[in-house]
Amino acid sequence: YIGKYVNFNEVYKGEKGPLDVNYWVLDYNLPKAKTYFPDQVHKMFKAFEHWFxxxxxxxxxxxxxxxxxxxxxxxxxxxxxxxxxxxYRGRDASGYGWGMKFDFIIIHESGHEWFGNNITTNDLADMWVHEGFTNYSETLFVDYHFGEQAGNEYNYGIRKGIRNDKPIIPDYNVNAQGSGDMYPKGGNMLHSIRHGLNNDVLFRNILRGLNKKFYHKTVTSAQVEAYISEMGKFNYVKVFDQYLRTTQIPTFNFSIENGKLTYRYSNSVDGFNMPLVLKNGNTTLKLSPTTTAKTLVLKPGEEKLFTVDAIEKMFYVKAVNEK
Known part of the structure; x- marks a missing residue:
């Protein structure tokens, strides 16, 4: 970089101890940078060291x-x-207002220190590991500072940027890069996995575990996928195949008649089996849909869980009430 730069610095008390932080700014930006940069950087470190x-x-x-x-x-x-x-340059990608609560570039690009710089993929085809996780770091930042509902709305809002034009993972060993959907679709896939786990302690341990196991290493998507399945104690192979290797949006079909629920997945890879956990207040229901129809007699209050809007905000699926 060429310009008339000035420096100011501080020591941030982080999870691993004192961290030297330096800000290099063009001289005419110094007055605003001295308050603006530390505010956003401190909030970034608090959220990301918590999660990652x-x-x-x-x-x-x-x-x-x-x-x-x-x-x-x-x-x-x-x-x-x-x-x-x-x-992002004064625009909110979510449409819910949460994107205007933080500086997108400081948060997103710093998120790459964990996913992209700490964990780096061997092949450009697996770039979703960089961009999907870092896209989701934005949701986790919003969740940490503004609450779970805010995080859900932010993640759901950025979904409108998904094009499903081509798969996220293209051919290997030919320097090919997949769809730009690796950003918002990758983030929405991780959000769906998280809510299907319904255990943020475990989900956080998975994220932190990835950064510990693959510390300063190059990896493949297969290694990351296998680690999530191992730690989550669920075989997510069909979930990863669905979102990373096809352009289909899975459909969750359901109907309720006389208190009896019938449900299944369609428009999906064979054997698609992403768990769903539906919540409303003190009522929680875990479902294990597959491409084969299942039935369940609902308990009092559980029928209220089946609203299209609530299901789609938690999971990247198209929910269809067939009744």
């Missing part, structure tokens, strides 16, 4: 650098060009 574990580069420190382009996830030297505005 310690910042992976304590030895190198963390730097945020003014730039003329929008931003990039350079390891331990994140570049920034979001005009000191919340959202």
């Amino acid at each position: 574990g310690p910042y992976p580069f304590y030895e190198d420190g963390y730097q945020l650098i003014d730039a003329s382009h929008t931003g990039m996830e350079h390891q331990s030297a994140v570049s920034y060009g979001n005009n000191y505005k919340f959202g």
